[in-house]
Structures are given as C-alpha cells and as structure tokens.
Amino acid sequence: MADTDYAQGDYRVVAERLRPATLDLVAWCDPQSGSIVLDSASGTGNVALACAGRGCRAVALDLEIALLRTLPPPAAGGVPTVVGDVMALPLASDAVDHVLSTFGMVYAPDPARVMSEATRVCRPGGFVALSSWAEDGFQPRARALLARTEAAAGEYVPEIPPAWTSIESLRRTLSPAGDVEVRRGRLENRFPSAAAWWELASTSAPPVVAARSRLTRSAYVELGERLQALVDECSEHGDGELILREEYLLARVRVR
Numbered sequence: 003m004a005d006t007d008y009a010q011g012d013y014r015v016v017a018e019r020l021r022p023a024t025l026d027l028v029a030w031c032d033p034q035s036g037s038i039v040l041d042s043a044s045g046t047g048n049v050a051l052a053c054a055g056r057g058c059r060a061v062a063l064d065l066e067i068a069l070l071r072t073l074p075p076p077a078a079g080g081v082p083t084v085v086g087d088v089m090a091l092p093l094a095s096d097a098v099d100h101v102l103s104t105f106g107m108v109y110a111p112d113p114a115r116v117m118s119e120a121t122r123v124c125r126p127g128g129f130v131a132l133s134s135w136a137e138d139g140f141q142p143r144a145r146a147l148l149a150r151t152e153a154a155a156g157e158y159v160p161e162i163p164p165a166w167t168s169i170e171s172l173r174r175t176l177s178p179a180g181d182v183e184v185r186r187g188r189l190e191n192r193f194p195s196a197a198a199w200w201e202l203a204s205t206s207a208p209p210v211v212a213a214r215s216r217l218t219r220s221a222y223v224e225l226g227e228r229l230q231a232l233v234d235e236c237s238e239h240g241d242g243e244l245i246l247r248e249e250y251l252l253a254r255v256r257v258r
C-alpha cells in the first residue's frame with residue numbers, strides 16, 4: 003500500500019492546532035449517539051474521538067499505521083482503527099451511517115474515486131461530509147510553495163486537487179451523490195512570531211519535516227524564509243504575537 007509523508011515529524015502537534023476546525027465539521031453534521039461514523043483519512047483521529055465522545059460508534063481509517071497507533075484502544079477511550087486507502091475503502095457497501103473527513107481525503111489524487119467510495123460505504127440518508135482548505139488561503143499557498151521547491155529537487159508533494167478547494171468546485175464534486183451544502187470557516191492560531199511558527203512546522207508538520215530530508219540545506223533554508231513571509235502575510239499582527247488565519251470550506255451531502 004502506498005504511504006504518505008504523515009508518519010514523519012509529530013502530526014499530533016499539528017492535529018491539536020487543527021482541532022477547532024475538525025470539531026466544526028462534527029458539530030455541523032451532528033451525528034447522533036449510536037450512529038456509525040467513519041473518520042476517513044483520520045490521522046490521529048480528531049473526528050473519530052469527537053464522535054466517540056458523543057456516543058457514536060466511530061472508526062478511524064488512514065493509510066498511515068503510525069498515526070493510527072497513537073489512538074488509544076477502544077477499551078481505553080479510543081476507537082477501532084483500519085489501515086486503508088480512501089480511494090479503495092476496505093468496507094462493505096452501506097457499512098456506516100456517515101463518512102466524515104477533515105483535511106484528509108482531499109489529499110488523495112482522484113476526487114471522483116474518493117467520492118464514489120465514500121458514497122458506496124455510506125448508507126442512503128447519511129452524510130458524506132468533509133473539510134478542505136480554501137484555494138485563496140494559507141494552506142494551499144504554503145503547499146504550492148513546498149511543491150514548487152520539491153519539484154525543483156525532483157520530488158513530488160501532493161496538493162489538494164481543485165475539485166475540493168472552492169465553493170463551486172465542491173458543489174460539482176459532491177452533487178452526483180445528492181443535495182450539497184457548503185460553508186466557510188476560519189481557523190485562528192496564535193504564535194509569538196513567524197519564526198516560532200517555523201520552529202513548530204519544521205519539527206512537527208509532516209510535509210515540512212519530510213522536505214528537510216529531501217532538499218539541500220540552502221533550499222530548505224530558503225523554503226523556511228518564504229514560508230515565514232507567507233505566515234506574516236496571512237496573519238494579523240498584535241501585541242507580541244501574530245494570529246495566523248486559515249480559511250477553510252466545509253461541504254456535506256446527504257446521500258440519496
């Protein structure tokens with residue numbers, strides 16, 4: 003099975019910063035106690051754990067076994083885990099009540115396959131719902147910088163396909179499954195400075211940590227300078243801190 007860069011660094015640190023946006027999707031879809039929820043491309047299980055906390059029967063699925071292993075077992079407050087690819091889900095048709103994915107299945111290269119698999123395993127009447135980064139926001143711009151730098155070194159870094167990064171394209175991508183709703187959200191994270199953001203990213207954020215092992219030292223230093231400039235540009239600057247604003251999109255479809 004293919005792997006991603008997500009076993010590198012310490013994704014738990016990033017997941018903690020993402021949590022408010024992941025809880026936004028869970029609250030919006032409001033899965034009921036007892037319902038079966040697939041957290042698709044779960045990483046360390048932000049969504050699955052939140053759903054389990056609401057009494058749902060949640061399952062976390064990801065390609066990276068190292069991330070799934072950070073979850074406690076069900077008997078200790080965790081959830082069952084499955085290693086799998088969102089483009090070929092190892093689940094029966096109509097196996098779950100809802101499929102939720104925060105900043106996860108959007109990184110797979112084939113949006114049509116992702117949607118056809120998500121709607122196959124979701125029973126009619128349930129939600130397939132996801133969050134993605136808005137095309138004009140910080141994350142896609144940072145990823146594009148990373149991808150350009152790595153491409154110059156002959157490496158490939160997946161970016162989110164355009165099918166998931168605007169309100170219009172999300173409507174198009176999800177609409178074969180049913181009636182689509184899309185809304186915006188904004189994640190705000192505080193850092194003492196752009197340099198402090200870089201310190202966190204270069205030690206914890208998997209795609210950045212992976213880049214360090216693949217780039218020359220000077221290319222990596224230049225990448226860091228460019229990313230810090232982008233952080234400054236996308237932040238509000240206050241008293242001894244900056245607030246990094248990251249625009250995201252939430253989309254859901256009730257499967258016909």
Ligand SMILES: C[S@@+](CC[C@H](N)C(=O)[O-])C[C@H]1O[C@@H](n2cnc3c(N)ncnc32)[C@H](O)[C@@H]1O
Nearest residue numbers: 008043044045064065066087088104105106110
């Ligand atoms: C940015 S993380 C998001 C993790 C989690 N959903 C969260 O909100 O914290 C992206 C995740 O997608 C997973 N991923 C990427 N491509 C995948 C695929 N084709 N199938 C399953 N998981 C995948 C990565 O391993 C990683 O855990």
